Amino acid sequence: MTTYFTKDHEWIRIDGDVATVGITDYAQSQLGDVVYVELPEIGKALAKGDEAAVVESVKAASEVFAPVSGTVEAVNVALTDEPGKINESPEAEGWFVKLKLTASDELAELLDEEAYKAFVETL
Structure with a gap:
């Protein structure tokens, strides 16, 4: 699985043609x-x-x-009752949606972990 980041502080983890999306620990x-x-x-x-x-x-x-285009395949319904999971585990249990990718070429526009960390250091 590959993880990418946006300058809006979302993370996106790719597994095949499904992308799991959440917010970063910084966010x-x-x-x-x-x-x-x-x-x-x-x-x-x-x-x-x-x-x-x-x-x-x-x-x-x-x-x-949405860091990339896609169709919502799943949502993390646990967050409805336990929104604190986002604070406790933002890059694991605190995910928001799973998207079926429709434009995987958009991944090239995202940041890798090293580039994201460097970006956060400038804030």
Whole structure:
């Protein structure tokens, strides 16, 4: 599995033609305690940059954007009852959606882990 990152602080883990999407540890630390998550409908087509989910914390509401185009195959329904999973395990149990890739060439526009870490250091 390969993991990529965006400058909007989403991570995307590729397994075959399915991409699991979440927010980075940096993003969850900036948000603070997550209290609510709004997830998309299964089957919804998302273009790169579309709003894939909404996260509300004690500090702010924030959108999670689709890092690549795809169709929503699964959502992490556990987050509905336990939004704190995003703070506890942002890059594992705190994933938001799984997308069936429709434009895998878009992956080339994303950052690898090293480039993302270098980007965060500039913030």
